[in-house]
Amino acid sequence: MQWHRLSLNELREKLLAGEVSSKALTEYFLERISKLDPQIRAYITLTGEEALKQAQAADEALERGEGEKRPLLGLPLAIKDNICTDGVRTTCASKILENFVPPYEATVIERLRDAGAVFLGKTNLDEFAMGSSTENSAFFPTHNPWDLSRVPGGSSGGSAAAVAAGLCAGALGSDTGGSIRQPASFCGVVGLKPTYGRVSRYGLVAFASSLDQIGPLTKTVADTALLLRVIAGPDPRDSTCAPEEVPDYLAALERDLKGLKVGLPKEYMGEGLDPEVRQAVEKALEVFEKMGLEVREVSLPHAPYAIAAYYIIAPAEASSNLARYDGVKYGLRVEGKDLIDMYKKTRSQGFGPEVKRRIMIGTYALSAGYYDAYYKKASQVRTLIAEDFSKAFEEVDFVVGPVAPSPAFKIGERIDDPLQMYLSDIYTISVNLAGIVGLSLPCGFSQEGLPIGLQIMGPHFSEPQVLALGHQFEKTLDLKPKEPEL
Amino acid sequence: MSITKEEVLHVAHLARLEFSEEEVTRFTEQLADILSYVAKLNELDTSHVEPTYHALKLTNVFREDEVKESLPPEKALQNAPEREDNFFVVPKVIK
The missing domain is CATH 3.90.1300.10 (Amidase signature (AS) domain)
Structure with missing residues (x-):
């Protein structure tokens, strides 16, 4: 079996x-x-x-x-x-x-x-x-x-x-x-x-x-x-x-979903989306119509700012959270000539390049004189992104779109370009910023036989409907x- | 948005990280790239927008102040790189 x-x-x-x-x-x-x-x-x-x-x-x-x-x-x-x-x-x-x-x-x-x-x-x-x-x-x-x-x-x-x-x-x-x-x-x-x-x-x-x-x-x-x-x-x-x-x-x-409304954000189907992913999402919308749901376009006007807001907020919180790795209570310790040197050696040898990069961005964004320009600004944009969803959910019951701009990429293809890697999160990040529900499920395959995912998003605590x-x-x-x- | 090598070294010290000369050069470039990307946030006027620090409207979650079981010292210390009796040992701080 x-x-x-x-x-x-x-x-x-x-x-x-x-x-x-x-x-x-x-x-x-x-x-x-x-x-x-x-x-x-x-x-x-x-x-x-x-x-x-x-x-x-x-x-x-x-x-x-x-x-x-x-x-x-x-x-x-x-x-x-x-x-x-x-x-x-x-x-x-x-x-x-x-x-x-x-x-x-x-x-x-x-x-x-x-x-x-x-x-x-x-x-x-x-x-x-x-x-x-x-x-x-x-x-x-x-x-x-x-x-x-x-x-x-x-x-x-x-x-x-x-x-x-x-x-x-x-x-x-x-x-x-x-x-x-x-x-x-x-x-x-x-x-x-x-x-x-x-x-x-x-x-x-x-x-x-x-x-x-x-x-x-x-x-x-x-x-x-x-x-x-x-x-x-x-x-x-x-x-x-x-x-x-x-x-x-x-x-x-x-549960009966007939007559409920599905919204496709126009910002999610624009530039940068792989044509095969677009096709798979469009086919999914036809399936929703066949199931008796109504599909319409919605707008999340601040979606283009989600990655920028996220790459301030997440590293800022990370730089603070990861301060605990100091070689004292648990984890790696690398001896140094004094306490500060021990911290620096432990953290420099213990963390990999991406973690260090985010700690650096976060520390910079939270450092004296920059807090308002970065962390506060990003948190205000976070409000705008969350409000976009609230408004969309006044018109529709679900928001759907792609999960990622392309199917799986090759190992090694993007590892040297952090910003390019960050952009692959373009359709998922807003959901975390707004704290809402996001479900990813298969909706098709590329010609090369790679899976393509569909994202269904719903308001806070809408897991029963989304599932x-x-x-x-x-x-x-x-x-x-x-x-x-x- | 640009960032200088000196700023990178200053931030590294704040974050208790140290870098080789080559890493400082690479990080300076990459951080400059990322900061110039996030500068697009300045296109938006947010002067009348309240910041969101938490996605749910939860405030002050209270509970009774009761004595409960906690982690025994032996377990709390089991991962310590260096310990003595029930203490974490750190390099000498006071000269």
Whole structure:
């Protein structure tokens, strides 16, 4: 049986029906990893032994009839390596945390564990989630399962590649400017950036705290609904986590969407968009019309300023967050002639070039005399970008568009030009600045056979509607092939 | 928008980073590029716009001030590069 072809929801049914054990599933995925991951390189750390113990415990719990109550019982998952796992090395793909073993568990991990998940390992990313290709990992790049010479996107490239290649049944990533949605699009899987505050950030290694959000990467929209239900909800350990109750996302998937309005921002279909991506998005709009939704044009007039605002705000927050890596409490220490020298040597040898670049931009933008010109200005533009969406959502129920301007690019193609790399986040960044929902799901392939993603955006806490639209679109389109040949 | 090598060195010191001569040259160019790109924000008049520092309208989240279990010292210190008893050891600060 080719278990990796089944969705989380399908595997759950098989487990509940006793058609497969969690142990057999876990062994199956571990074997696939040992066979295929040497070419993909999705994982930084594998936790096979622990996974088998968790699977054994899951099988016993299934035997006791706990399956109905625990929605992920026995399902093997992968976790982005910037989410803290108690007792399991969490590196952020950085030399500065190469040997860091968290003494505590992230809230999302606790929730997955309570729901019965099995953890296969920790996946690769751009160092500290800063990047769009996973090439900024201090350890190695990850390869796109659809074309090994191409990037899987980033920063959650390891999680996206692992789902696409069938090296796990589902995964978690994090998204600060598109880091779940863009790799999902490049790898032909589903990825959700939930409303800011929908999921606790406790235990997510901080990059830009006002933008960071954890979310699922899965084969289907229904799988994302299943995972989101488990990880979402208020957490006393994260005061930015929203108090709103968590709805049953799975139950909402089949709701009637006829007559609802979908808006296409004209700013998202202009210059710089690959013609094949444009075509795929236009075809998606036809599908929406066929489904009985109304499609119209909307405007997000400040969209062209999103990248500029983001590349002030995110580095500013990052420069402050990453001040904690000082060689004292955890992580790398490189001895120096005094305390300041120790800090400088530790940080200079521990961080890679992109992380240093962002710390420099952020420090500059926050430094004396520049704060108003940069950080405050960018935060005012952030208000304008958020207002654009509020106005659009007065006219339409959803905003849709491309996820990325092109399909996956070649490894090495953009790594020497940071600004060019930043521009690949042009359609995803506004969603983080506004704190709204963004779903990426496959909508087509390029002539070269590379996946193309569609983005569905909705207002704060509109996950039930956005997932329903994604789910019904996915069923109507029935895109093939479902997975790459490996 | 341009940035000088001296400014780059000053910011590097503030950020507790150090660079080789070649890195300073490269960073100066790249930062100048990025800063001239973000200067497009100045096309917008924001004199009457409130800044957004947080996407949700959450304010002051209060909780009861209760004693709860916390990380035991042994776990809190387990990743310390250097420790002595229950302390982190740092290079001498006071001369």
